[in-house]
Amino acid sequence: MRERDWAPAREPEGELVDKPRLAARATLARLGRTLISGDLESAVAALAAGAPMLGLYAPTPAGAHALRIARDRALLITPAPLGAADGWCAGFCATPVDDGWATVEVTEPDAALVLSQGTSADLEAGSPSAAVLFAGLRCLLVRSETGFRLHVEAPWLEALVAWLDGA
Secondary structure (H helix, E strand, O other): OHHOOOOOOOOOOOEEEEEOOOOOEOOOOEEEEEEEEHHHHHHHHHHHOOOEEOOOOOOOOOOOOOEEEEEEEEEEEEEOOOOOOOOOEEOEEEOOOOOOOEEEEEOOOOHHHHHHHHOOOOOOOOOOOEEEOOOOOOEEEEEOOOEEEEEEHHHHHHHHHHHHHHH
């Protein structure tokens, strides 16, 4: 029964796709990830003061930054886990999701082609929200220095990698 022969789950770190013109690497497993909702400005000020709020295909800074998902929801990315207290405080809610999201960096010459095949979003127009459908999966899409970066909920990492590997 083939439906029972599943490949083992990948670790969310290291080379995921390694082709001559396309590479996908999950190198950011140790990042801190905190889902924030409610008053996003207060949340960012309290948890990572000065971190910018980024939208669709925005360039990512090296330090802490927040990726807007909706008007009142964002994923705060920090260089290390914050250990924030779970729950409501001062108008916002913070929930640590350090192992609940995976980050995949896509690089090499065909990265732009893969990006255009994976989403129909108008990247030039941008959006305040970084959320986008990419390869049929809800992802948060931003730019990196060498390509682009996708943040996806960890259970969908294997589906994303399978799509990238076939691109």
